[in-house]
Amino acid sequence: MDSREAILERVRAGLGRKLGQKPLPPPEPLLRIDTLGASGRLELFRRKLMGTLTVAADAAVAGRAVADLLNGREAVASGHPFLERCGIRSMARVFTDPAELRNACATAGVGITSAYCLLAETGTIVLRATPEEPRLPSLLPPVHIAVVPEERLLTNLDEMLSMTPRPVDDASAMVLISGPSRTGDIEQFLVRGVHGPGEIHVVIVQGKHRDS
Amino acid sequence: MAMVDVLERLGFTVEFRREQTCCAQPAFNSGYHTEARTVAAHFLDTFGDADTIVVPSGSCTSMITHHYAELFAGDAKRQQQVRELTPRVFEFSQFLVDVAQFDDLGASFPHKVTYHDSCHALRELGLKDAPRRLLGKVRGLELVEMGAAEECCGFGGLFSVKFAPISGAMARTKVESIVATGATHVVSVDSSCLMQLRGALARAGHRIETVHLAEVLASRG
Amino acid sequence: MRVPEAAIRKTLADANLQLAIYTNTGRFKENRSKAVAAEVLPEYQELRTRAAAIKRHTLDFLDVYLLQFESAVEAHGGKVIWASTGEEAADFILKLAKERAASLIVKSKSMTSEEIDLNERLAHHELEAVETDLGEYILQLAGQKPFHIVAPAIHMTRNDVADVFTEKLGIERDTVIENQAMTARRVLREKFLAAGIGVTGANFLAADAGAVVIVENEGNARLSHSAPPVHVAIAGIEKLIPRVRDLGVFLDLLGRSASGQALTSYTSIVSGPKRAGELDGPEEFYVVLLDAGRTKLLADKEKRESLQCIRCGACLNACPVYRKIGGHNYPWVYSGPIGKVITPQFQGRGKDPWLPFASSLCGACAEVCPVKIDIPGLLLQLRREAVAADPADRLLFRAWAWLMTRPAMYGMLARIGLRFSGVEMGPLAAWRAERDFPAVPEKSFRALWKERKK
Structure with a gap:
């Protein structure tokens, strides 16, 4: 008997269950759904975000805000169409070549992404790994900028989970980023940027966006 | 005896049954259920017909009200006795505040006092406010909270001798917290905690006194 | 293994280490309690x-x-x-x-x-x-x-x-x-x-x-x-x-x-x-x-709940014993209250029979456990199993139970006991190594009660 069968057999024997015996339905999780208005969500997000927040009136303003944040530094941008729309992928010193992605992420000072959504209650940027939104731009560079349409700002994780109860069916990974990379492992002294970005900037873009 | 004084002053008739011994907790906590059952059965037989049982210890109270049912699992007759008895068993401060509904007993105790939450009174019986409310009404008494009020004193029955160095270290932390309040007396509802604290305070050379809540409430200052 | 007494004493005597453990766990403890406060x-x-x-x-x-x-x-x-x-x-x-x-x-x-x-x-x-x-x-x-x-x-x-x-x-x-x-x-x-x-x-x-x-x-x-x-x-x-x-x-x-x-x-x-x-x-x-070893725990209905643990470490930070002896005096990689519960179950209780006894049963661990594992209850259960396998103190508790069901004898021995509490042996010596023994009252409650009711 291989380990798979052996373990399953021990589990069933231990529980007194038979092969194929149906389970009871699982208890429901408690999902805390607060319905904050748009301005309430924005205020809460501003308060909870461990980084800077810029609210831009439209895509053009957002592009300029990102240019200001970059201040001439080399950056790598994901292939998300919303970044294209904000004119970020065509900026000077912003790398977008998919073939060079890994190297660009390893050397660039800033990584720029959009986001699947933002969560106000915890100041969280939610990213899903997709062909347009690779993993490394938000991970390898010391600074992360996320440019996100305002309609993607949700109240909290529970709201996201009730809207998208299966968020990784059509993406290979999802990551919730709720602050800079940090460690307190030596004397509980807080150090930022120990492995991932130590600095986070979010640009929220207002107005309607067809291709967000 | 202080508890008897307080209860009689309030007009209750207090009876002390000479047959009473122990709630059985030492054996229960050490894993000796057979022996614990023998003693717990003696308790049930001794107190079965009492109106109300007031216990000057949070730990003993919770042994009876929280663990007797488990101890007699499978013994329908004893289980029935436990079900009938436990609603009538109260820790002293719990009885005064929740049952008798007194908080001002006219006591006077002109000292600076800090209160030690005994683990079982706090966590099993949920007694946090009752003893503080009673202390709050005592004339001349100044209550100062210590930082580690809810931390264990380190007694834990046989633990205090089988793991004496750990138990002693826990007591020393507690003592530091008591001393930091500047109180002259430390009050609790459990004599076993008070014994541990008294020993540790004395060993560290502090002159802070340990007193049971009943003694404070019986005091006319 | 027997209680690693020398190592425990060494940890207790190391003032810097004591401070590090106590302040670090204290900070975690405080942050936790703020984060789950009702407000x-x-x-x-x-x-x-x-x-x-x-x-x-x-x-x-x-x-x-x-x-x-x-x-x-x-x-x-x-x-x-x-x-x-x-x-x-x-x-x-x-x-x-x-x-x-x-x-x-x-x-x-x-x-x-x-x-x-x-x-x-x-x-x-x-x-x-x-x-x-x-x-x-x-x-x-x-x-x-x-x-x-x-x-x-x-x-x-x-x-x-x-x-x-x-x-x-x-x-x-x-x-x-x-x-x-x-x-x-x-x-x-x-x-x-x-x-x-x-x-x-x-x-x-x-x-x-x-x-x-x-x-x-x-x-x-x-x-x-x-x-x-x-x-x-x-x-x-x-x-x-x-x-x-x-x-x-x-x-x-x-x-x-x-x-x-x-x-x-x-x-x-x-x-x-x-x-x-x-x-x-x-x-x-x-x-x-x-x-x-997990399927072994799963089969034990009474202790199955110890598998609910999500390894948050809250019970370690709340535990007054962990906060004194730290993590390295526990026999296995899992320390603190949850370690005391799962180590004997994974490694067999014969290996470190002392482990479930090294607790004052204060209940601070259960209070903070996010998945409501009844750690003190499981420790009691493990103690029960340990003494069933090796009833080292059985005679003592038999004698105790005998005495506790004979009130007259108990009263008499209590009177004698009061007088002999000065002896230096066994548990009294262990007690005195760390603390003073309280002054003994001159008269027992029983005696006082007798006088009062005359």
Whole structure:
């Protein structure tokens, strides 16, 4: 008997269950759904975000805000169409070549992404790994900028989970980023940027966006 | 005896049954259920017909009200006795505040006092406010909270001798917290905690006194 | 093993260590209690109830969820490896490393891998497995085991770290904590980019999505599952939860209980290798499901709940015994109250029979447990089993029970006892070694009562 069968057999024997015996339905999780208005969500997000927040009136303003944040530094941008729309992928010193992605992420000072959504209650940027939104731009560079349409700002994780109860069916990974990379492992002294970005900037873009 | 004084002053008739011994907790906590059952059965037989049982210890109270049912699992007759008895068993401060509904007993105790939450009174019986409310009404008494009020004193029955160095270290932390309040007396509802604290305070050379809540409430200052 | 009394005394006598343990756990404890306060999270108690119920349910039907998890992982192109023992788990990684010609493995913090001595097993085969969590990295260099489930190096100071780095990395001594962290970033970044395999643990396994959930603050787990071409997640079979949606409950509790964070910096939910068109991410994804004693616990209905643990470490921070003796005086990698409960169950109770007795049963652990494990109750149960196997004090308690059912005799002995409390022997001596023995009242309560009622 291989380990798979052996373990399953021990589990069933231990529980007194038979092969194929149906389970009871699982208890429901408690999902805390607060319905904050748009301005309430924005205020809460501003308060909870461990980084800077810029609210831009439209895509053009957002592009300029990102240019200001970059201040001439080399950056790598994901292939998300919303970044294209904000004119970020065509900026000077912003790398977008998919073939060079890994190297660009390893050397660039800033990584720029959009986001699947933002969560106000915890100041969280939610990213899903997709062909347009690779993993490394938000991970390898010391600074992360996320440019996100305002309609993607949700109240909290529970709201996201009730809207998208299966968020990784059509993406290979999802990551919730709720602050800079940090460690307190030596004397509980807080150090930022120990492995991932130590600095986070979010640009929220207002107005309607067809291709967000 | 202080508890008897307080209860009689309030007009209750207090009876002390000479047959009473122990709630059985030492054996229960050490894993000796057979022996614990023998003693717990003696308790049930001794107190079965009492109106109300007031216990000057949070730990003993919770042994009876929280663990007797488990101890007699499978013994329908004893289980029935436990079900009938436990609603009538109260820790002293719990009885005064929740049952008798007194908080001002006219006591006077002109000292600076800090209160030690005994683990079982706090966590099993949920007694946090009752003893503080009673202390709050005592004339001349100044209550100062210590930082580690809810931390264990380190007694834990046989633990205090089988793991004496750990138990002693826990007591020393507690003592530091008591001393930091500047109180002259430390009050609790459990004599076993008070014994541990008294020993540790004395060993560290502090002159802070340990007193049971009943003694404070019986005091006319 | 007998009580490691000398080691415990040494820990108790080390003033710096005592301060480090007490202040560090104290800070965690305080942050936790602020984060779950009713003003901040009014649903806290209800969340605990649900979390406990969901975990209990998953364990009760674990066979179903394991199979569901496996087929979901496979549907996304990953593979589940079943390991009955730690050796099997290590063997799988060894074989994989050989086949992929990987000589360097990066690892993010995993208590499960500590439990099965994974690094030691891999090192025997000249595979370099590097711990990448800062605390774990320091410990690996120093050759030590984690001191705490969540904060593995809380017993070390910046000076200790400087010594370790100088000795093992050959760099100039530097006691500035920021610089130490940046040294680790520099050294480990190279490893992440060069490694052939990334090994992570898992905080949860979501059965419906076949997803591994990893909670962390540093980003080393993200790097471990994103940068190398192969990702292996290793997890005990008890880590299952039915649905991703259940994270709405568990993530509300885990970070808050561990460190007071509503969410830690990073939560990764990984459902497989990279898919068509993706530019980065691992080509291969494996989940090693480990038994290593868990099915034995599962079969014990009374103690099954100890498998509900989500390893938040709150019980360690709340425990007055842990806060004195620290993590290294416990016999196994799991320390604190939960360690006392699971060690005898995993390792057999005969090995360290003293463990369940080293507790004052104060209940602080149960009060903070986010999944409501009745730790004191389980300790009592384990004590009961221990004395059934080795009733060392049975005679004592028989005599005690005999006396306690004979009130007249009890009264008499109490009178005599009062007079002889000065003797220096047995438990009295142990008591006196640490504390004074209280002055004995002149008259017993019984005597006073007799006088009063005359």
